[in-house]
Amino acid sequence: MNERIAIVGAGLIGRAWAIVFARAGCSVAMYDADPGALAQCRKQLAENIGDLAQHGLIAEAPDVVLARITPVATLAAALEGAVLVQENVRETLEVKRAIFAEMDQLAAPDTILASSTSWIPASGFSAGLPGQGRIMVAHPVNPPYLVPLVELAPAPWTSPAAVERARDLYARAGQSPVLLKKEITGFLLNRIQGAVLNEALNLYANGYASVEDLDKVLKDGLGLRWSFMGPFETIDLNAPDGVVDYARRYGPTYREVACGQLPNDWDSGVLAGIEAERRSLLPADQLGERARWRDNRLMALVAHQRKQSE
Template sequence: MKKIAIIGAGMIGRAWAIVFAKKFKQVVLYDTDHKAIENSILQLSITTQELYKLGLLNDEPNIFIKKISVTNNLKKAIENVDYIQECGPENLEIKKDIFSKLDSIVDKSVAIGSSTSGIKASIFSEGLNHPERFLVVHPVNPPSLVPLVEIVPSEFTDKKIVEFVSGLMNKIEQKPIVVKKEIDGFILNRLQGALLNEAFKLVSMGYVDSYDLDKTVKYGLGLRWSFMGPMETIDLNAPGGISDYAKRYGPIYQNVASELEVKEWNESFYHKVEFEQRQIRSLDDNISRQKWRDKRLMALAKHKKESDKLFGE
């Protein structure tokens, strides 16, 4: 493989460009929006310098950035391409239009993955000439710092394409999981959604304020989950492993589950959380906080990389 094309020069597209450029010398970032292209050049320059300072890039930024080119010419972007990662807006009609164009001009052997966070591949590839080469390749934002990738094939997707993309993700040092059959929300968003539904409920009903709820994850669940999943966590939390844990604590969780209900995400449901968060910072402050978040993610990525080498995964 020599060339990777990324469709869409927004935040996700730029992050994918960095991920692929770590292993490939020819990464093309395409967008129809001239402003998006100009902004991507600036943002890539800033991000690569920050990554290099933390030891997360081997090449110096001015050398690394030469591996990534930008264009608003689709034919130029996909010429002799080996893999395409689509990062367009989360809009079904726009994605269908993009995939229809790609399907008609890209060699049928080329795999095409979508970064969509919620649209099934069977929906956006239906009616295309070669639906067997399309699948969801959903990253966590940003993939340059958070390595999980959900690979979600449709019933049409060729198994060889799934194997190829899984291998490609491993090659670029992402952490792929293969979702065995299509489901709304895939895996990550279903887990996140379950937690958010309960979190909003607990705050809106007055059991806890949003600050202490965030602390519960930051200083409790999140610390273990950053290097162990929930299944391994409970396996290690009882002398006899999973079965012992289930016997000890199953009745508690079953009782809690019987109280669960999904409420509509309307203003009354999230108002208290919104109000409390605005007491901490204004919406304008969120921009600087997002930069803080990304720097913390960079530091965490460095720590995890070093810890994996020292202690094992």
């Protein structure tokens, strides 16, 4: 793959996208409104790419991958010749609207403009723009160079051909695209994550289990299976005759439980309890170190998965 890709916004997610595309062979132009962010990002990129190399997750020397990423001083220079622009600026509707209006003016007509937004549907920032047919959401999971899912969420007016071209580009870059058939706030992953968090908060708030044990339910329970199959495939295999058999056996109980599942209001008292338990397990000054440990565990898991699929 040797297309030119533009990354707009060089924070946490912009940097991670740059690695995805540079690793796949693309030349990547990075722009940020804050020149300081661009200056800092080289060091961070080198560190992340070095970690990937240590886990055998890049096929080339780290310097070769890093050399494909070029910081540029203006938005116009970033967009020049790009087949895809991945936008990663701040998560507010006003900011997204402004940057997409500007990018739509500057980019060549067939350049795809994709947003990393976590929650905002594309119609919110593309409505009425002359190039609204090439604008969509492409929501990654942090960091996309380790977690391949990308949620493609077009607006009602996004052209199916643009979505197909984007799907092909992300797939060739090693990502795993899924398509939303219609718009919804939070797309798929964050809605499912939100449902799990809501229930975990309620179970904690109502005194059923500790923070540590609720985390274990995922880490030592559901999460093991979820790293290679989803909930539908899980229930298909958990009754002798598949999904309908499973639903016949357990559906009424799940429904009864769902009737009692209320929205949690994320109130400060409950959060203070969770914070206190987390800080007793992990002091605040060790958060950064633990995040690095998490990324390394994830790299080891991805390396293992690759070996298995080979």
